[in-house]
Amino acid sequence: MSETKKANFYRYSTYLYYFNKLFGLCAFHYNPFNRQFKESIPSIIYCLILLLYTTIYCPNLIISFKDILENTFSINLAIYIGLFHAALQLFSVVSVQYFNIYYRKRIIDYLNCKVIFEKKMNQFVPKIYRNRYFTTRAATVIIVLIFKLISHYVIMFFVTNQDTTMLIALLFYMIPMAITTLTGCNFAMEIISFQYFTSQINFSLYELVDQIKDVPKNTSSAQKMVLSCKICDKLDEFSILYSEMNIILTKFNKLETVILLIYFFNKFIELIVPTFFEYLSYVGFLKGEVTYEMMINGVINDLFSGLELIMCVALNFSLLQMATTGKILHEFPIHKVDDRLKESISQFSIQILQEKRPISLCGMFNVDNTLLYSMISSMTSYLILLIQFQLQGIGL
Secondary structure (H helix, E strand, O other): OOHHHHHHHHHHHHHHHHHHHHOOOOOEEEEOOOOEEEEOHHHHHHHHHHHHHHHHOHHHHHHHHHHHHHHHEOOHHHHHHHHHHHHHHHHHHHHHHHHHHHOHHHHHHHHHHHHHHHHHHHHHOOOOOOHHHHHHHHHHHHHHHHHHHHHHHHHHHHHOOOOOHHHHHHHHHHHHHHHHHHHHHHHHHHHHHHHHHHHHHHHHHHHHHHHHHOOOOOOOHHHHHHHHHHHHHHHHHHHHHHHHHHHHHHHHHHHHHHHHHHHHHHHHHHHHHHHHHHHHHHOOOEOOOOOHHHHHHHHHHHHHHHHHHHHHHOHHHHHHHHHHHHHHHOOOOHHHOOHHHHHHHHHHHHHHHHOOOOOEEOOOEEOOHHHHHHHHHHHHHHHHHHHHHHHOOOOO
């Protein structure tokens, strides 16, 4: 596999690492040359400083946000909902920072294990598959992150009437918003890497299937036996790789399960509240007029929040890739292989069934398309409920 091609894909993971480093989500050091993660006292101190900032200073942002809500909306229900959302976001940001500092050793162990696994895979899979596809997906994660940060900051600056005193305040506001966004982007990038690993195994298995199918009819039994032995050895290697990948995926799930539960719940509220605010602005519950900046801010917020959510639940495609591995094994022409190869195929198939592990949120939800559908259904129900509260005068 070309080192340049590998760098094209994993370069974006390095970019994401530096974003995490900037906003205090990496309490460790990463050497991009030997791709090794290790503990770093300066990194821990920097993360602790940002944790203290969000714990002590960010509540003042909530107070300022309360004043903005009171000056914007003419009903108390909007103020209560907005403050609940702000408090939840602060809780999620502090929780994510705390977990990344407290579990830094486990995170380092997971990341180093993944690097070792990738190097091992490169030895068994010398040819890279779908390089452009995975490079594009990795780049999309970075683009969504950058565009959300920049667009949100610019729009908020114009919403505040380009007040220069708000310039620094908005920079501080960027920290909790960036941490929330990075949580989703980190998860999406990890899932892309697992999909990459699975795809390399699957396409390599396809090549083995083609080798068996393309064997000429006049091939001698001795030649068939030699080919079957070679393919059997490769199947055993891929079986070990598949098992190791599942172990790493399990480590990742244990590390991220609580953080993801907090993230998805916060994302759930983050999509409901702005939509409800947009409804209130359209029905005339604003103290002032709806400006273009406010409308653009609402659209951009909904757009990028939706993109984040879709990127995360796109994990379903990764699980489909893993499910495809078993189907590929069933494509081997059994009548053309010997008993040893049949046994290897059978054992690999059983292993896949036994090691099927979806990403779950504390055992309550699986992160797949069903979660997306459930969130959309629940968001619609809660929006209708909030609108009914507003129509009946509750919280006015």
